[in-house]
Amino acid sequence: MLVLATGALVAGCGGQIGQNNDTPAQTGGATPANKNLDLVVGVKNEPFYISMQCGAEAAAKEAGYTITTQAPDKFDPTLQAPIVTALGAKKPAALLIAPTDDKTMAPQMKQIKDMGVKVIEVDTALQDTGIAVSSISSDNAQGGRLAAQTMAKLTSGKTGSVLVLDTKAGTSTTAARAKGFEEELKNSAPNLKSIGIQFTENEPSVAAQKVTAAISSTPDLVGVFATNLNTGEGAATGLRSAGKVGQVQLVGFDASPSEVEGLRAGAFQALIAQDPGMIGRTGVQQAIAAVEGKSVQRNISAPLVALTKEDMDKKAEFFYKTKC
Template identity: 85%
Template sequence: MSTRTLTLVLATGALLAGCGGQIGQNNAPAQSGSGTAPSNKNLELVVGVKNEPFYTSMQCGAEAAAKQAGYTLNTQAPDEFDPTMQGPIVTALGAKKPAALLIAPTDDKTMAPQMKQIKDMGVKIIEVDTALQDTSVAASSISSDNTQGGQLAAQTMAKLNNGKTGSVLVLDTKPGTSTTAARAKGFEEELKKVAPNLKSIGIQFTDNEPAVAAQKVTAAVSSTPDLIGVFATNLNSGEGAATGLRSAGKVGQVQLIGFDASPSEVEGLRSGAFQALIAQDPATIGKAGVEQAVAAIEGKPTQRNISAPLIALTKQDMDTKSEFFYKTKC
């Protein structure tokens, strides 16, 4: 297990370069509208999956911002991170016609028709965390700079292994998930630059299921004797990877870097199951999403792309950065 302190915070400039803006900035051209107070102050937040701490933390930030702005916010989520489950939720919003829909689309193509349908009803669309490939649908898109997050994970993996030679496994969720795909790509590209001694054995998909991630890791341990690291691109994959390494008796021998900071991942970091976590700031994403939604509704300027901060956590510094730990309730 590593005791190396890795305090790697993404710089503001890097965030700006990656996604075109930073939380708190608002410099895009104004949307059409009178700027008068609207009569409809109902917001809908549709997140990726129920009972996931990342989305709960996002909901908490969004609820606080909505209350402060004098709006109401209702949150819905599918039982699984699956567009066939999320799509009907969005379609049903046509009967409610909220002023704005904040959404983490579960597929960057499949969710486009439902989101366009709601937009055509006059509902403002704000993307939070994930995004469509079609950039014409949403007025604003708020997320972490996921490519930079993958790069940060690769830099951290290189430092953890400190010149050792070996193989690394990358765990992604589902094809078509924009955020995790960017993390995986950023990791693999950066690893080639900063750690030529480490070789990626490729990206494997987990269906966003911890049990599948655990199976992938135990299989990799068996088939790849020199496996030295695992990068898991989201919390479910990270939790599953920790289980897989535990089952294989490889905890601490294979360096595990997770993305996100769920309660179980934070506990895993404390116990040594994880060597580092790349934490997002979902509450800030939710807050910024509401701010952009209100601006769009009221005909004020909105910003098309906004980046939220990322930070690397280790056992040594985690308690000084506890504001990045995800919540299970507001």
């Protein structure tokens, strides 16, 4: 068993030549002299994670630490796990990670933790709370509630129906957004009625189709809440096709460049942006605190912010970046 595990580790290293420049494996794990941090994000080339990386790199530089970022090609634990196991040979002082699965990634992360590397969860988290010393994430339900409050403001007291577009059934983040929205809508906009959550398979074409169907079946539709990028773009298309842009209020989630562009052009009336830069910065601060033996906060909730066309330029720091 041990031989197998070692074999797997060596194989893991084999795939990561060139990233293991450090002297390998001092016995006794991390020492305060080790100022190397590693960040493993959820997927390559995603503006959300790039913004997180920017925040993390800035905070590490400030504190005199170095940070290396790696990313799997897809948001998939089978691609992320080898990256984590390969870190076993490098032994950074701390690992910041956005686990791509709340169960599957646990063994690999525990392995790293048992080598004395401090583990910090950023964005997503494991079900097993015994592995990471700190978790920083956006409160998705809070984001949904913020969306409902924003919807209430945008519709300014009108009576009507609201459609919620979720991605795929069983996606925990977008489900929490949809649920938070539906709950808060009852409080902050009692005159708005949700006509239920529709799934879009994360396909813009399906989102467009759901929106036009809702316009047919629900003449009093006044708002749509789209829980991520693809549903938002599809919903915007559906509204344009039906000639309802601006009449039906569209609240999107996240602030990717194309969505920000859409907000400026009037396709979206509001965006609920997370703060990935802050998640990255806080993650690094917590990691350094853990490495240096200072006190660490177990759970940190990153704030979300609503962007509208009027105030978007004042809040430009919340736009997601494609490069630092």
